[in-house]
Amino acid sequence: MADSYLLAEPADRVEPFCPYFGSCGGCTLQHFGPPSYMALKQELVEMALRGAQIETTVLPLIEAHGDGRRRATLHARGKAVGYMRARSHDLLDITACPILVPALQSRASAMTRPIAATIGDCDVAFTATDTGIDVAVHTEKKFKPERLTLLAQRLGVPRMTLNGEIVLQSRIPSVKMGKATVELPIASFLQATAMAEGTLARLVLEGVGSAKTVADLFCGLGPFTLRLAETARVYAADADKAGIAALQLAVRNTRGLKPVTAQMRDLFREPLVPTELTQDVVVFDPPRAGAEAQSRELAKSKVKTIVAVSCEPKTFARDAAILIAGGYRLEKVTPVDQFAWSGHVELVGVFKR
Ligand SMILES: C[S@@+](CC[C@H](N)C(=O)[O-])C[C@H]1O[C@@H](n2cnc3c(N)ncnc32)[C@H](O)[C@@H]1O
Known part of the structure; x- marks a missing residue:
C-alpha cells in the first residue's frame, strides 16, 4: 500500500499546485481531488486498525495544514539546494516550497544558498517561531561557529546554530502554547x-x-x-x-x-x-x-x-x-x-x- 498510492491515478485528479510535483520526494498526493484524498488518509488509519x-x-x-509547515530541513549538496528527489538519493534544486508557512516558502532556500557557499554541503533546519526564524545548520565538517556570524547578522535571524553551537542569538526563539510562552531549545520536537x-x-x-x-x-x-x-x-x-x-x-x-x-x-x-x-x-x-x-x-x-x-x-x-x-x-x-x-x-x- 505504501507505494501503490504513489502510482495511483485518482478518478478525481486535480492539477498539482507545486511546480516540483512528481520530481520532489516530499508531496505525493497533490494530484488527488478532495474525496479520494480524504478516503486515502482515512484508509491509512483503518487499514492499520x-x-x-x-x-x-x-x-x-x-x-x-493551516498556514503551512513551520519546520523544514533543506539540504545543500554541490550547487543544489532543496529536498531529495522522489525515489532517488539525488537532490532536487528548488527556489520555493509552497507547503511551508509564508515566512519560509522562498526564504528557506534563499538562506541556505549563502550558508552552503560559506561552509559547503550541509543540512539546514528552519523553524518559523513567534519571534523570527530559528536556523540550525548541520555539517559533517568541523567549523568554528564564528565562521557564520556575519552571515547570521546579515540574514537577521534571532538565532543560528552550527552543529548545536550558537553562532548568533539576539533573542531566544519562542512559541505560544495556550497561555504560556515556551523558549525553543535548539533541537527539541515541535509539531510541524x-x-x-x-x-x-x-x-x-x-x-x-x-x-x-x-x-x-x-x-x-x-x-x-x-x-x-x-x-x-x-x-x-x-x-x-x-x-x-x-x-x-x-x-x-x-x-x-x-x-x-x-x-x-x-x-x-x-x-x-x-x-x-x-x-x-x-x-x-x-x-x-x-x-x-x-x-x-x-x-x-x-x-x-x-x-x-x-x-x-x-x-x-x-x-x-x-x-x-x-x-x-x-x-x-x-x-x-x-x-x-x-x-x-x-x-x-x-x-x-
Ligand atoms: C511526537 S513527539 C510529541 C511531543 C509533544 N507531545 C508535542 O506534541 O509536541 C514525541 C516526543 O517523544 C520524546 N521521546 C522520544 N523517545 C523517548 C523516550 N525513549 N522516552 C521519553 N520520551 C521520548 C521526544 O523527545 C518527543 O518530545
Whole structure:
C-alpha cells in the first residue's frame, strides 16, 4: 500500500499546485481531488486498525495544514539546494516550497544558498517561531561557529546554530502554547504546523474532560501539558532534557496554572509502572516507534481514561491491541491531517475502562 498510492491515478485528479510535483520526494498526493484524498488518509488509519483486528469508530479526517509547515530541513549538496528527489538519493534544486508557512516558502532556500557557499554541503533546519526564524545548520565538517556570524547578522535571524553551537542569538526563539510562552531549545520536537498542534491539543483536552489529575507522557515542550494545566494538575515526562527545562521555565513564567511536575525520563526503558499511574487520565504522544513498553504498564493499571496521540497508525494499532488485551475499549479514533499531501497521517484515540 505504501507505494501503490504513489502510482495511483485518482478518478478525481486535480492539477498539482507545486511546480516540483512528481520530481520532489516530499508531496505525493497533490494530484488527488478532495474525496479520494480524504478516503486515502482515512484508509491509512483503518487499514492499520484492521491489521491489528481492532474495531472502533474512525471519525472523519480533520484538516490541520493551516498556514503551512513551520519546520523544514533543506539540504545543500554541490550547487543544489532543496529536498531529495522522489525515489532517488539525488537532490532536487528548488527556489520555493509552497507547503511551508509564508515566512519560509522562498526564504528557506534563499538562506541556505549563502550558508552552503560559506561552509559547503550541509543540512539546514528552519523553524518559523513567534519571534523570527530559528536556523540550525548541520555539517559533517568541523567549523568554528564564528565562521557564520556575519552571515547570521546579515540574514537577521534571532538565532543560528552550527552543529548545536550558537553562532548568533539576539533573542531566544519562542512559541505560544495556550497561555504560556515556551523558549525553543535548539533541537527539541515541535509539531510541524501550528494548526495541528492546536487541533491535537483540542482533541486531547476533549478526551481528558474534567479530570483533576493527568499524566502527559512524551510531553515534549508541553503543548498539551501547558493547556491541561489551566484546569488540572499535570505530571509530564519526556527524554528530552532541554525540552523539559524549557517546559519548567514556561510553567514558572505563567500565572494561574495548576501545579506541573515535569521530569526527564526515558519512557522506553523506564515506563511509568502501575503504582505510579495514579492519575485520572494518561495522555501519551510517542515518536513513530510508539509506546509499547508504556502500553504494557498501562494495560496493568487502573487508569480509567487514556488519550493516545500518534503519528504512525501501525504502531498505534500495536499499542492499542496491548491496551485492549488489558481491558480497555478504544472508543474512537480521530485522524488529523498535519502532513498534508504526504502519505502520513496523525491520529488521536480515546480508551476507557
Ligand atoms: C511526537 S513527539 C510529541 C511531543 C509533544 N507531545 C508535542 O506534541 O509536541 C514525541 C516526543 O517523544 C520524546 N521521546 C522520544 N523517545 C523517548 C523516550 N525513549 N522516552 C521519553 N520520551 C521520548 C521526544 O523527545 C518527543 O518530545
